[in-house]
Amino acid sequence: MNYAMALDYQNCINCKACEVACKEENGVQLGADKQRIWVGVTEGTTFGKPYVNLYPSQCNQCLDAPCVSVCPTNASHIIDGGIVMVDPTKCILCKGCMEACPYDARFVDDTVVAVDKCTFCNQRIDEYGTTACQATCPTKVRLFGDLDDEEGDLVKLLKTRKFFFQKESEGTVPKLFYLVPEDENFLIQTVSKNTKIHTWDEIKPYYDQVKAKRSQEWKKS
Ligand code: SF4
Ligand code: SF4
Ligand code: SF4
Secondary structure: OEEEEEEOHHHOOOOOHHHHHHHHHHOOOOOOOOOOEEEEEEEEEEOOEEEEEEEEEEOOOOOOOHHHHOOOOOOEEEEOEOEEEEOOOOOOOOOHHHHHOOOOOOEEEOOOOEEEOOOOOHHHHHHHOOOHHHHHOOOOOEEEEEOOOOOOHHHHHHHHOOEEOOOHHHOOOOOEEEEOOOOHHHHHHHOOOOOOOEOHHHHHHHHHHHHHHHHHHOEOO
């Protein structure tokens, strides 16, 4: 298994239901500034018309995760399925992982006095098969699934839609797949010219290769 998520971000309406559901599911303080999941907002104008872009985001569950490599106590580790976890009992709050993460996906959770981040709701996958954010989103932005399951909904979707990654050049091999918008104007507005666009057939061998190398370090959950 190699868990990942596709984001059809063109459908995001910034309602923040996913953020509330995530906090409820994972015990993150309501009202906390930093949290496991967020909607990035950028504003601009095209031909004099103002626009707002919305990029729902969270930890990318990177296959080559620098946050894990730098952790001096193995508090940050990866479990079967390729989910990056933090053991709060081992975290000494050195914040090396926070500095190493290019996505600013980690924060200090004051309730457990340790670093925290999205875990793809690992505790509920077996029972519900998906994350709280996917289950709550009214416009079906997110699709959680297994990159190794050719018959699963995630792979079927990625075979039909092109996608890109945020900050791909950081080389962390991220697993949030942003689906290229079908609307041409929206595509121009939200995807910069330098962004690499990928297809499933082209990217799958590379992800398999990195997984084969890094999964030897995955711990049984
Ligand atoms: Fe680590 Fe950041 Fe990648 Fe998440 S997004 S796995 S916290 S480097
Ligand atoms: Fe590891 Fe905690 Fe330090 Fe992060 S803050 S690198 S999880 S010990
Ligand atoms: Fe966007 Fe869905 Fe989150 Fe609402 S629940 S902010 S539509 S991703």
